[in-house]
Amino acid sequence: MRFTAANTTLAALGRLALFPIQEMGRIAIFFSHGFFHIFSPPLQISKIIEQVYFIGTKSVFVICLTGAFTGMVLGLQGYYTLVKFGAEGLLGAAVALSLIREMGPVLTAIMVVGRAGSAMAAEIGIMRISEQIDALDTMDIDPVRFLFSPRMAAAFISFPLLTAIFDVVGIFGGYLSGSILLGINPGIYFAKIQSSVLMKDISGGFIKSLVFSAVVTTICCFQGYFTHTRAEGFGAKGVSNATTSAVVASCVLTLIVDYILTSFLI
Amino acid sequence: MKKPLIEFENVFKKFGRNQILNGVNLSIYRGEVTTIIGKSGVGKSVLLKHIIGLLKHDSGRILFQGQPLSEMQKSERKVFKNKISYLFQGSALFDSLSVVENIALPLKEKQSLPAAEIKKRIRNTMEKLDLRDIDDKYPSQLSGGMQKRVALARALVTDPEIVLFDEPTTGLDPIRKNAVHSMIADYQKRFGFTGVVVSHEIPDIFYFSQRVAMLEEGQVIIEGTPQEVQQTTDPAVQQFIRGLESRRDDLTGMHTQLQGEKRFLEEMGRLERHQVVFSIILFSINNIEEINETIGHAEVQTVLKNFSVQTLNRLRITDICLRYGLDKILVVLPNTDIDQAQMVCDRLAKELKAEDIIGIRPSPELCFSVDAGFAEAQQGMQIEHIVAIAESAQNELLEFKVC
Structure with a gap:
C-alpha cells in the first residue's frame, strides 16, 4: 500500500518535471517550424506587410507615449540622484544608456505583447475552437506557415524599428524633464549622449529586440494555436485562458531572457 | 468485384x-x-x-x-x-x-x-x-x-x-x-x-x-x-x-417513403383478400437538373413544395401521397382502376395552374415539366415493380411554364 502511495507521488513528481520539458520541446518545434516557413517559397509578402502594419504601424502611438514618459521619468529620477553627487551633467548618458540597453527593447516588447501579442493569441485561439485551423489543414494549407510565420517575420521587422522609436522619443523625453524643466544645459545633455553611447550598446539593444520578437510571437501564437489542448478550459474560456497565459508568459520570459542576454552582452 | x-x-x-x-x-x-x-x-x-x-x-x-x-x-x-x-x-x-x-x-x-x-x-x-x-x-x-x-x-x-x-x-x-x-x-x-x-x-x-x-x-x-x-x-x-423518421415529409407534407410503403402493403392486403383494386400515379419531375441550374436548388424545392400542396388539395382524403425520392411523388389511389387513375391524371393536368405552383421569380422559357405515369396493382406485386410499370408507361405530361 505504502509502495503504491509512494509510486503515485513519484509519478506526480515525474509528471510535474516532465511537463515543462515537454512544453519547451513543443515550443521549440513550433518555433523552428514557423521560422523555417518564413523563407519557404512562395514568400508570403502580402501577409507579412499586413502584419507589419498590425504589429508595427498600429503600435507606434503607444510606443511614442510610453517612450516619452519613460524618458521623462528617467530624466527626473536621474537628475535628483546625480545632483547629489554634482554629476547632473551625466544625465544625458544615464538616460540614453538605460533606454538603449534595457528599457527600450524590454518595454517595447512588453507594450507589443499587450497590444498585439494578446490579439494574436485570441485570434488564433478562436480560429482553433471554431475549426478554422482544421479547415486549413483539410485544404492542405500548413496552418503554422499560414498563421505563425508571417507574424514572426513581421515581428522581426517591427520590434527593432519600434525599439528605435522608443529610444529616440525617450531621449527627447529625458531632455524635456532634464533640460527644459530642471535646467540642465541641452548641449551637455546631448554631448554626453554622443560621447557615452557606443555602437555596441545600440547593436546590443537591437539583438535584444530581435530575440524578444521571436519570444513574444512564438509564445503568443503557440498559446493560441494549442488552445484546444488546455486542461483547464474549453471554448471561450479556453481562449481567455490562452490569452492570459500568452501575455503573462511572454512578459515574464522577456524579462528572464533580457537578464540572460545582458549577462552575455555586457 | x-x-x-x-x-x-x-x-x-x-x-x-x-x-x-x-x-x-x-x-x-x-x-x-x-x-x-x-x-x-x-x-x-x-x-x-x-x-x-x-x-x-x-x-x-x-x-x-x-x-x-x-x-x-x-x-x-x-x-x-x-x-x-x-x-x-x-x-x-x-x-x-x-x-x-x-x-x-x-x-x-x-x-x-x-x-x-x-x-x-x-x-x-x-x-x-x-x-x-x-x-x-x-x-x-x-x-x-x-x-x-x-x-x-x-x-x-x-x-x-x-x-x-x-x-x-x-x-x-x-x-x-x-x-x-x-x-x-x-x-x-x-x-x-x-x-x-x-x-x-x-x-x-x-x-x-x-x-x-x-x-x-x-x-x-x-x-x-x-x-x-x-x-x-x-x-x-x-x-x-x-x-x-417522422410520419410526414417535412417539405411536402406527404407521407414518408416508409410510411407510404406500409399503407401500400395494407392496400395490397385488401386486394389479395377482398379483390379491392387500387392504382398508383407516379409524378416525376423530368428536368430537375436543368431547372436546378437555371433557378437554383432552393427555388426548385419551393416549386416541389407548392406542387405537392396543390396535388394533395385535389386528391381524396383516402388517397395516399408519398415522397418517393428527391424528385418523385407517388400517389396510391384505393378503390381505383386504371381508367379512373387516368381520369384523375387528366383532371390534375387541367386543374393545376402554373401560378399556384410557381411562387418564384420568372425566368423566360423555362418549363417545369412533370411526367405522370399510372398503373393498376396486381396481386403479389412489390412496390418497386408497380413503380417501374408506372415509370415505363409515362403518358401524361403536365407542363408549367415559368414566364
Missing part, C-alpha cells in the same frame, strides 16, 4: 477512457455517395476526420486505393489531400475573410493559377450554388443556410474527387435542407465526386445515397444500399430509422 476507394479495416480510436471507434470496417466506393448514420456522439464525425487525417487512429488500417494512409510518403499524402474536400458541421469559414476570399483561399494558397482563372472559377462555383450579391460580405453577416452554401462552394471550388460532408443540413429549414440534399445529389452526378455524408436526416438520405452505413457502439452494424438498410430486420437499425 468493385474495389473500394477508401476502406476502414478494424479501426480503433480512444479518447481518454472513451472507446469511440471499436473495430470499424467500412468500404467507400468511387463515384458513390455513402452516408453514415447513427446516434449522436457515436463517432460519425470522428470517422470522417480519420479519412482526411485530422485525427489519427490507434490501431487498424485506413486504405486509400489499397494503400494505408499511415504509410503514405509526405508527397503521396499531399496528392491525396489535394483530391479531398471537407465540409465542416459548423461551416468553419474564415470569419475575418470575405465570402470571395474564403472561396478563393484554397485556390490561391495551393494552386499557381493566374488571377483571372481564379476569378472565373470562383464566379462559376458561386453561380452554380446560387450565391449572388454577397461577394464582400463576411460570414457573420450571412444566414446559416447561406454560410453552408459558401462552405460548400469553398469545398467544391478545387474540383475535388472526394467530398466529406459532416452533417451538412444541421439547423436548416426544410426548403434549405432539401436544397442541400438536392445539391449533393445533383453535383455528385455532375462532377462525379465520391461523397461521404454524415447525417441524421432520415428518410432524405435514402433518396440521394447509393450506400448507407450505420455506426453503433463504435462499429458499423450495417452497410449496404438504402433498400437493404431500410428492409433489414436488425432491431437496432429499425429502431433508429423509425425513431427518427
Whole structure:
C-alpha cells in the first residue's frame, strides 16, 4: 500500500518535471517550424506587410507615449540622484544608456505583447475552437506557415524599428524633464549622449529586440494555436485562458531572457 | 468485384477512457455517395476526420486505393489531400475573410493559377450554388443556410474527387435542407465526386445515397444500399430509422417513403383478400437538373413544395401521397382502376395552374415539366415493380411554364 502511495507521488513528481520539458520541446518545434516557413517559397509578402502594419504601424502611438514618459521619468529620477553627487551633467548618458540597453527593447516588447501579442493569441485561439485551423489543414494549407510565420517575420521587422522609436522619443523625453524643466544645459545633455553611447550598446539593444520578437510571437501564437489542448478550459474560456497565459508568459520570459542576454552582452 | 476507394479495416480510436471507434470496417466506393448514420456522439464525425487525417487512429488500417494512409510518403499524402474536400458541421469559414476570399483561399494558397482563372472559377462555383450579391460580405453577416452554401462552394471550388460532408443540413429549414440534399445529389452526378455524408436526416438520405452505413457502439452494424438498410430486420437499425423518421415529409407534407410503403402493403392486403383494386400515379419531375441550374436548388424545392400542396388539395382524403425520392411523388389511389387513375391524371393536368405552383421569380422559357405515369396493382406485386410499370408507361405530361 505504502509502495503504491509512494509510486503515485513519484509519478506526480515525474509528471510535474516532465511537463515543462515537454512544453519547451513543443515550443521549440513550433518555433523552428514557423521560422523555417518564413523563407519557404512562395514568400508570403502580402501577409507579412499586413502584419507589419498590425504589429508595427498600429503600435507606434503607444510606443511614442510610453517612450516619452519613460524618458521623462528617467530624466527626473536621474537628475535628483546625480545632483547629489554634482554629476547632473551625466544625465544625458544615464538616460540614453538605460533606454538603449534595457528599457527600450524590454518595454517595447512588453507594450507589443499587450497590444498585439494578446490579439494574436485570441485570434488564433478562436480560429482553433471554431475549426478554422482544421479547415486549413483539410485544404492542405500548413496552418503554422499560414498563421505563425508571417507574424514572426513581421515581428522581426517591427520590434527593432519600434525599439528605435522608443529610444529616440525617450531621449527627447529625458531632455524635456532634464533640460527644459530642471535646467540642465541641452548641449551637455546631448554631448554626453554622443560621447557615452557606443555602437555596441545600440547593436546590443537591437539583438535584444530581435530575440524578444521571436519570444513574444512564438509564445503568443503557440498559446493560441494549442488552445484546444488546455486542461483547464474549453471554448471561450479556453481562449481567455490562452490569452492570459500568452501575455503573462511572454512578459515574464522577456524579462528572464533580457537578464540572460545582458549577462552575455555586457 | 468493385474495389473500394477508401476502406476502414478494424479501426480503433480512444479518447481518454472513451472507446469511440471499436473495430470499424467500412468500404467507400468511387463515384458513390455513402452516408453514415447513427446516434449522436457515436463517432460519425470522428470517422470522417480519420479519412482526411485530422485525427489519427490507434490501431487498424485506413486504405486509400489499397494503400494505408499511415504509410503514405509526405508527397503521396499531399496528392491525396489535394483530391479531398471537407465540409465542416459548423461551416468553419474564415470569419475575418470575405465570402470571395474564403472561396478563393484554397485556390490561391495551393494552386499557381493566374488571377483571372481564379476569378472565373470562383464566379462559376458561386453561380452554380446560387450565391449572388454577397461577394464582400463576411460570414457573420450571412444566414446559416447561406454560410453552408459558401462552405460548400469553398469545398467544391478545387474540383475535388472526394467530398466529406459532416452533417451538412444541421439547423436548416426544410426548403434549405432539401436544397442541400438536392445539391449533393445533383453535383455528385455532375462532377462525379465520391461523397461521404454524415447525417441524421432520415428518410432524405435514402433518396440521394447509393450506400448507407450505420455506426453503433463504435462499429458499423450495417452497410449496404438504402433498400437493404431500410428492409433489414436488425432491431437496432429499425429502431433508429423509425425513431427518427417522422410520419410526414417535412417539405411536402406527404407521407414518408416508409410510411407510404406500409399503407401500400395494407392496400395490397385488401386486394389479395377482398379483390379491392387500387392504382398508383407516379409524378416525376423530368428536368430537375436543368431547372436546378437555371433557378437554383432552393427555388426548385419551393416549386416541389407548392406542387405537392396543390396535388394533395385535389386528391381524396383516402388517397395516399408519398415522397418517393428527391424528385418523385407517388400517389396510391384505393378503390381505383386504371381508367379512373387516368381520369384523375387528366383532371390534375387541367386543374393545376402554373401560378399556384410557381411562387418564384420568372425566368423566360423555362418549363417545369412533370411526367405522370399510372398503373393498376396486381396481386403479389412489390412496390418497386408497380413503380417501374408506372415509370415505363409515362403518358401524361403536365407542363408549367415559368414566364
